[in-house]
Amino acid sequence: MDQIFHDDTLLTGTGADAVARSLFDVARTLPLICPHGHTDPVWFADNAPFPDPAALIVTPDHYITRMFVSQGMRLEDFGIARRDGGPVETDPRAIWRRFAENYHLFRGTPTRLWLDITFHRLFGLTAPLSARTADESFDRISECLGAEAFRPRALFERFGIEVLATTDAALDGLAAHEAIGRSGWQGRVIPTYRPDQITDPDFEGFDAALDRLGEMTGEDTGTWTGYLAAHRIRRAAFQAKGATATDHGTPDARTADLSTQDAAALFDRLRRGKAEEGDRALFRAQMLTEMARMSAEDGLVMQIHPGSFRNHSKSVFESFGRDKGFDIPQAAEFTRNLAPLLNAVGQAEGLRIILFTLDETTYARELAPLAGAYPCLTLGPAWWFHDSVEGMRRFRDTTTETAGIYNTAGFNDDTRAFPSIPARHEVARRVDCAWLARMVADHRLREVEAFEMIEDLSVGLARRAYRL
Incomplete structure (x- = not known):
């Protein structure tokens, strides 16, 4: 029978295979630090069983469903709800069969690697997923999900997660995080302040969101000073629930540093519906700088995800x-684009900004030199479309020569797919072990240094970068 996953995957061919394996023997024992992701805190608040294999693995994962759409299939056929309430597939076994029949589409992709590890390690599947094994795998996973050992808190503990940060809208009341705190469960699940809905005028419902922000905080969000004060109140509420970071998804990395008078006038134009050409982009740029100023004040680590x-x-x-x-x-x-922000607060004591990119051409040309100069800047790991074996290798090869590894934030899984978290960390650690082993084989690192570095790459850098 075909083997789903080989334990030497990604570790051989380094020129120092024994070193790579020994490094991974260390890395595989270390806890998981999950400082940025999109898992639902309600899972851990309620600790209810996951419903079925399709709802857990297929329907919520856009890495999976986008591949099917690219081949002419419909989102409705994988249980994705329509806004208009139109018909969608509701039979989880039918969704799973469709997934299994088309599993070959993921050959060679990181999604295939993560899933194979998950199927093998978590659910004990012994045969590769296919149309032939669809029902057998569905039944096996369903049986597992019915057991206490597969409830969210039990899996959290089984995965060896030390801390997991969710990503929560600025207007989220954080009820799930409060419930986790009241429950007495010792798992550390913390929120992250994501204010896009109240910092991006192009976000749907922006004006209504600002009104709601005022209601939640008691501040006058019709004024610039009241609006900024409301942000500070919400940030403090997140910190009270354990947050150590903010997160900002922007089309670009543009920043601005307007005078207080000009910023207030810009905000007023937006609130009155009198925005001029370029005002929306300028406001986003100004708010990145304002968020950096607040991070310098309250110590929340600022993540910027542009591009x-x-x-x-x-x-x-x-x-x-x-x-x-x-x-x-x-x-x-x-x-x-970052110059206005960095000239305003780039030398502020205590400020930490983690930069991500989807444009790999910036690694060596811009990001590594910036992080290698400014004490507030740290490089986030290969992100999203580049969260892959080749993407991780390119990231290490093109940033280390200028920034080293100690100006990087280690690894984060950035996922909605909870069962895949250990697999994603395992792939990253295997890639790093092989990369370090090649450095040892080239006599650019001493072996003892490689063992110190794999602990930092696996856990130490993320702990320090996110103040965990």
Whole structure:
């Protein structure tokens, strides 16, 4: 019978295979630090069983569903709800069979690697997923999900997660996080402040969101000073629930540093519906600098995720909403765009900004030199479309020569797919072990240094970068 996953995957061919294996023997024992992701805190608040294999693995994962859409299949056929309430497939076994029949589409992709590890390690599957094994695998996973050992908190503990950060909208009341705290469960699940809905005028419902922000905080969000004060109140509420970071998804990395008078006038134009050409982009740019100022004050680590053309397909967005696989990378510039922010607060004591990119051409040209100079800047790991074996290797090869590894944030899984978290960390650790082993084989590292570095790459860097 074919083997789903080989234990030497990614570790051989290094020129120092024994070193790579020994490094991974260390890495595989270390806890998981999950400082940035999109898992649902309700899972851990309620600790209810996951419903079925399709709802857990297929339907919520846009890495999976976008591949099927690219081959002419419909989102409805994989259980994705329509905004208009139109008909969708509701039979989980039918969804799973369709998934299994088309599993070959993922050959060679990181999604295939993560899934194979998950099927093998978590659910004990012994045969590769296919049309032939669809029902058998569905029944096996369903049986597992019915057991206490597969409830969210039990899996959290089984995975060896030390801390897991969710990503929560600025207007989220954080009820799930409060419930986790009241439950007495010792798992550390913390929120992350994501204010896009109240910092991006192009976000749907922006004006209503600002009104709601005022209601939640008691501040007058019709004024610039009241609006900024409301942010500070919400940030403090997140910190009270354990948050150590903020997260900002922007089309680009543009920043601005307007005078207080000009910023207030800009905000007033937006609130009165009198925005001029360029005002929306300028406001986003100004708010990145304002968020950096607040991070210098309150110590929250600031993550900036620029360079995604969100909701590229208007029809998919209108029919199904956000995060359905139609966010497409675009070119990004950092050196000039970040200059206003960095000149304003780049030397502020205590400020930490983690930069991500979907434009790999910026690694060696811009990001590594910036992080190698400014004490507030740290490089986030290979992100999203580049969260792959080759993407991780390119990241290490092109940033280490300028920034080293100690100006990087280690690894984060950035996932909605909870069962895949250990697999994603395992792939990253295997890649790093092989990369370090090649450095040892080239006599660029001493072996003892490689063992110190794999602990940092696996856990130490993320702990320090996110103040965990």
